[in-house]
Amino acid sequence: xxxxxxxxxxxxxxxxxxxxxxxxxxxxxxxxxxxxxxxxxxxxxxxxxxxxxxxxxxxxxxxxxxxxxxxxxxxxxxxxxxxxxxxxxxxxxxxxxxxxxxxxxxxxxxxxxxxxxxxxxxxxxxxxxxxxxxxxxxxxxxxxxxxxxxxxxxxxxxxxxxxxxxxxxxxxxxxxxxxxxxxxxxxxxxxxxxxxxxxxxxxxxxxxxxxxxxxxxxxxxxxxxxxxxxxxxxxxxxxxxxxxxxxxxxxxxxxxxxxxxxxxxxxxxxxxxxxxxxxxxxxxxxxxxxxxxxxxxxxxxxxxxxxxxxxxxxxxxxxxxxxxxxxxxxxxxxxxxxxxxxxxxxxxxxxxxxxxxxxxxxxxxxxxxxxxxxxxxxxxxxxxxxxxxxxxxxxxxxxxxxxxxxxxxx
Numbered sequence: 573x574x575x576x577x578x579x580x581x582x583x584x585x586x587x588x589x590x591x592x593x594x595x596x597x598x599x600x601x602x603x604x605x606x607x608x609x610x611x612x613x614x615x616x617x618x619x620x621x622x623x624x625x626x627x628x629x630x631x632x633x634x635x636x637x638x639x640x641x642x643x644x645x646x647x648x649x650x651x652x653x654x655x656x657x658x659x660x661x662x663x664x665x666x667x668x669x670x671x672x673x674x675x676x677x678x679x680x681x682x683x684x685x686x687x688x689x690x691x692x693x694x695x696x697x698x699x700x701x702x703x704x705x706x707x708x709x710x711x712x713x714x715x716x717x718x719x720x721x722x723x724x725x726x727x728x729x730x731x732x733x734x735x736x737x738x739x740x741x742x743x744x745x746x747x748x749x750x751x752x753x754x755x756x757x758x759x760x761x762x763x764x765x766x767x768x769x770x771x772x773x774x775x776x777x778x779x780x781x782x783x784x785x786x787x788x789x790x791x792x793x794x795x796x797x798x799x800x801x802x803x804x805x806x807x808x809x810x811x812x813x814x815x816x817x818x819x820x821x822x823x824x825x826x827x828x829x830x831x832x833x834x835x836x837x838x839x840x841x842x843x844x845x846x847x848x849x850x851x852x853x854x855x856x857x858x859x860x861x862x863x864x865x866x867x868x869x870x871x872x873x874x875x876x877x878x879x880x881x882x883x884x885x886x887x888x889x890x891x892x893x894x895x896x897x898x899x900x901x902x903x904x905x906x907x908x909x910x911x912x913x914x915x916x917x918x919x920x921x922x923x924x925x926x927x928x929x930x931x932x933x934x935x936x937x938x939x940x941x942x943x944x945x946x947x948x949x950x951x952x953x954x955x956x957x958x959x960x961x962x963x964x965x966x967x968x969x970x971x972x973x974x975x976x977x978x979x980x981x982x
Contacts, residue, residue: 603645603903603904603905603906604644604645604646604647604899604904604905605675605677605905605906606675607647607648608647608648608649608650608675609644609645609647609648609649609650609677609896609899609905610649610650610651610652610670610674610675610676610677610678611633611637611649611650611651611652611676611677611678611679611680611892611895612651612652612653612654612666612667612670612676612678612679612680613629613630613633613651613652613653613654613679613680613681613888614653614654614656614663614666614667614670614679614680614681614682614687614691615629615653615655615656615681615682615683615684615706616655616656616657616658616683616684616809617653617654617655618655618657619657619658619784619809620658620783620784620808620809620810620811621658621683621684621706621808621809621810622809623809623839623840623843624683624706624808624809624837624839624840624882624884625681625683625705625706625884625885625888626683627877628873628877628879628881628882628884628885629680629681629683629705629706629884629885629888630651630653631873631876631877631885632873632881632885632886632888632889632892633651633680633681633888633889633892634651635872635873635876635889636888636889636890636892636893636896637649637651637892637896639893640893640896640897644896644899644900644905645899645900645903645904645905649896652670652674652676654666654670656684656687658683658684658686658687658783658784659687660686660687660689660690663682663684663687663690663691664687664690664691664694667679667690667691667694667695668694671694671695671698671700672698676700677700677701677905677907678700678701678702678703678892678895678907679691679695679700679701679702679703680702680703680704680705680888680891680892680895681703681704681705681706681884681888682702682703682704682705682706682707683706683707683884684706684707684754684756685707685708685709685711685712685754685755685756685759686754686755686756687707688702688704688706688707688709688712689707689709689711689712689716689755692704692712692716692718692721693716693718695718695720695721695907696718696719696720696721698907699720699906699907699908700720700907701720701721701722701895701907701910701911701914702718702720702721702722703722703724703888703891703892703895704721704722704723704724705724705725705884705885705887705888705891706725706884706887706888707723707756708726708727708728708731708756708759708760708808708835709727709728709755709756709759709760710727710728710729710759710763710970711755711759712727712933713727713930713932713933713934713970713975713977714932714970714975714976714977715976715977715978717932717933717975717977717978717979718933719908719911719933719979720907720908720911721933722891722911722914722929722933722935723933723934723935724887724888724890724891724935725857725858725883725884725886725887725888725891725923726855726856726857726883726887726939727934727969728756728759728760728762728763728764729763729968729969729970730855730857730939730963730968730969731760731763731764731834731835731855732760732763732764732766732767732834733767733855733939733963733967733968733969734854734855734939734940734941734963734968735764735832735833735834735853735854735855735941736763736764736767736768736804736832736834737767737771738853738941738960739802739830739832739853740767740768740771740772740773741771742853743801744773744801744802744830744832745772745773745774745801746773746774746775746776746799746800746801746802747764747765747768747773747774747775747776747800747801747802747803747804747832748775748776748777748778748779748794748795748798748800748802748803748804749761749764749765749775749777749778749779749803749804749806750778750779750781750788750791750792750795750803750804750805750806750807750815751778751779751780751781751806751807752780752781752783752806752807752808752811753780753781753782753783754783756808757780757806757807760806760834760835761778761804761806764804764806764834776798776799776800777798777800778806779791779794779795781807781811783811784810784811785811785814786814787818788814788815788818788819789818789822791815792815792818792819792822792824793822795824795829796822796824796827796829800829801828801829801830802829802830802831802832803819803824803829803830803831803832804832804834805831805832805833805834805835806834806835807835808835808837808840809840810843812833812835812836812840813840813843813844816831816833816844816848816849816852817844817848819831820848831852832853833852833854835854836849836852836854837856837882837883837884838856838859838860838880838881838882838883838954838956838957839879839882841944841956841957842879842954842956846944846945846946846947846950846956847947849944849956850944850945850946850947851943851944851946852943852944853941853942853943853944853960854941854942854943854944855939855940855941855942855963856882856883856939856940856942856957857883857886857887857923857924857937857939857940858881858882858883858886858887858923858940859883859940859942859957859959860880860881860886860954861954861955861957862940862959865921865922866886866922868922869886869889869922870886873885879954880954886922886923887923889922889923890919890921890922890923890924890927891935893921894914894917894919894921894929895910895914897917898910898911898913898914898917899913901913901916901917914929915929915930915931917929919935919937923937924937924938925937925938926938926965927965928965930972931972931977931979931980931981932972932975932977932979932980933977933979934969934970934975936965936966936968936969937965938962938963938964938965938968939962939963939965939968940959940960940961940962940963941959941960941961941962941963942957942958942959942960943957943958943960944956944957944958945957945958
């Protein structure tokens with residue numbers, strides 16, 4: 573009888589163990605919420621930043637999903653997209669709908685700093701991941717940082733340490749800023765101004781213009797009247813290209829002042845043309861022609877978009893790919909768990925050769941100081957940049973010890 577009871581106990585124990593294993597396996601399979609990983613690309617698709625990220629960022633995200641294999645943890649991956657029209661309220665409403673009703677796991681690109689700050693805060697509240705490539709403000713990894721928020725391609729500190737420092741070193745000691753009147757413009761003006769002063773230069777003043785303005789005449793006249801050696805353009809997208817074109821009409825450069833385009837991307841240079849853009853110094857996190865790996869990926873992108881990618885679009889690809897790798901390694905799409913894994917895994921891809929994600933969410937990688945070529949020096953289509961030097965990531969970005977992010981251990 574005792575033997576029978578022992579045998580029965582073993583059978584029951586084995587059945588329970590098998591059931592526990594089956595339950596565990598079932599739980600592991602269920603770690604992808606809604607049985608699909610959904611990534612939303614939220615950016616400007618119809619306004620002044622449409623070429624900055626726009627449809628090109630959607631294509632870049634789709635390429636990352638395809639290159640990853642279309643599935644993660646055995647579940648399909650979907651890419652959604654929407655136009656936030658550069659309005660924080662519209663961006664916030666879309667983000668809440670995606671997170672609350674459509675089971676979106678992460679939002680990528682987030683061009684426009686005011687929108688990115690708002691959406692990253694929603695991601696923080698809901699435990700969802702935000703992968704910012706298009707927005708510039710360094711506040712995203714500063715006082716407004718999030719445990720599930722990441723800043724990928726560049727920021728205002730990197731632009732200041734690249735373009736701002738280079739222009740001062742070349743003799744541009746006195747500055748006047750033409751600044752976009754919102755979060756990004758303020759941050760860029762502040763960060764570049766600090767670099768200028770630290771290098772022995774002087775900021776003579778600034779004028780702020782509305783976002784997406786068509787007439788820069790009054791602002792340019794103020795900059796011209798300041799007598800500053802350098803007019804720093806703390807704006808982006810068509811605001812930058814329009815102000816550069818109108819500055820030429822006012823003869824600002826011919827009059828002895830220098831223009832510093834503090835945020836220029838490849839699509840801006842293409843829009844301006846080399847005749848107008850030649851000689852401009854800029855800072856970039858990616859250039860399509862920098863090496864074989866970048867060229868190979870960019871050619872695949874070109875086949876879909878009929879234009880070469882800029883650093884924002886390349887950054888979207890890199891951030892989405894790293895996010896998917898982290899889900900795979902973590903065994904779940906739960907936001908906080910994936911975010912922690914993203915900070916553990918190194919980044920080595922066509923965008924960042926030796927990237928590293930810090931505890932404040934800043935992805936640190938090398939940046940590049942570039943000068944726009946003269947038309948006579950351009951040997952093929954989209955051959956626009958001469959890479960002047962590599963700026964090591966540790967030099968480009970704010971040191972972690974100086975971060976205002978509450979997540980950083982002091």
